[in-house]
Amino acid sequence: MAVCVAILRAKPEHANEVEATIRGIVASTQDEKGALAFVLHRQGPDTFIIYEKYVDEEAREAHFAAPYVSGFVARFGELLVAEPQIEFAEELAGFTR
Template sequence: MPVVVVATMKAKPESVDTVRDACKKAIEAVHNEPGCELYSLHEADGTFVFVEQWADADALKTHSTAPAIGALFGTVGELLDGAPDIKMLQPVVAGDPAKGQLRP
């Protein structure tokens, strides 16, 4: 069963570019992790939002201890305004099934 995650990080105002660069650097490595179906970065006003979909809970667990994530948080940890907010979500399918849920 796929697992959807939304991870939000707020950069300190002086660190937005550095945080963006670190996130972009991590993406290529994460895309190559087993079970990664979606790992997409979005930004608004210094807030970075990753929308993720993993093949299953095991793939997400592996991702959470992967080198790319360790390097990312090692780089951005002191540059964030507060702790990252990471939520695992369950789909609530409604309307057109093709548009009402993420798909691998």
């Protein structure tokens, strides 16, 4: 399974907009065929941590190509203090309760 963890640091004046936008992406991602998980966390007032899991890299790439994701990515310079930290990995073991 293909996993992505992203850390986004919003400009203080855009933090609530960033949260609302990502919440919308969560809702849209639920309908993606290969999406298994998309979890949004907020750390402090301006930092967001996202955990995503897909059946394979093809599904993850399709997610990033979706207009609701690419449109958000195009606004990073306006909304974030710096480029997000994004890590890609392959899940090897784990569990969900």
